[in-house]
Amino acid sequence: MAPPPTTDPFTGSEDGDSVRPLTSYPLGQSEQVARSMLVALRLEQKQRDLCWELGCVVIVNESKTYMVTGFYVRTAAADGSPGWSRNQFGVPLLAKRATFRFKTGPATACDLPARFVLRAPHSKETISYDTRISLCSSPHRDSLVRIRAAIPEVEVGGS
Numbered sequence: 777m778a779p780p781p782t783t784d785p786f787t788g789s790e791d792g793d794s795v796r797p798l799t800s801y802p803l804g805q806s807e808q809v810a811r812s813m814l815v816a817l818r819l820e821q822k823q824r825d826l827c828w829e830l831g832c833v834v835i836v837n838e839s840k841t842y843m844v845t846g847f848y849v850r851t852a853a854a855d856g857s858p859g860w861s862r863n864q865f866g867v868p869l870l871a872k873r874a875t876f877r878f879k880t881g882p883a884t885a886c887d888l889p890a891r892f893v894l895r896a897p898h899s900k901e902t903i904s905y906d907t908r909i910s911l912c913s914s915p916h917r918d919s920l921v922r923i924r925a926a927i928p929e930v931e932v933g934g935s
Contacts, residue, residue: 827878828915828916831878833878833879835847835874835892836923837872838923839923842896842897842903842925843894843897844868844894845863847865848860848893849888849891849909850888850889868895879911882913889907891906891907892904892921
């Protein structure tokens with residue numbers, strides 16, 4: 777028979793005479809957990825400082841179901857011909873999530889065409905969304921891009 781649910785952290789399994797607590801980290805490795813938390817805090821602080829120094833583009837996917845699978849910027853190639861950059865997202869930006877990119881471009885990158893590609897999670901249907909975006913370094917000034925794919929829904933019901 778399973779033990780009753782409880783919020784007591786010391787209701788772990790009994791091993792001989794000792795009772796081991798239920799924790800979210802391996803027992804005996806609290807220094808490792810504290811060290812990883814400190815590294816995460818330092819990384820977040822560094823990211824915040826870089827956004828303050830360079831400026832950031834915050835990209836918010838406000839879609840209910842669509843994920844953003846592509847972020848492309850139209851730039852000039854080495855030969856001078858215009859073309860789309862490689863995908864700026866390593867992993868898709870899921871619905872109702874946000875991410876950011878540092879603004880590190882020169883003054884010529886202040887108004888560039890950008891394309892976002894959205895995909896439905898359970899099909900291969902894609903939607904492209906073209907806009908203009910500022911990627912030039914602009915300290916203390918962040919930009920916000922909000923993406924929302926409003927798809928009409930049909931409900932069939934009896935009356």
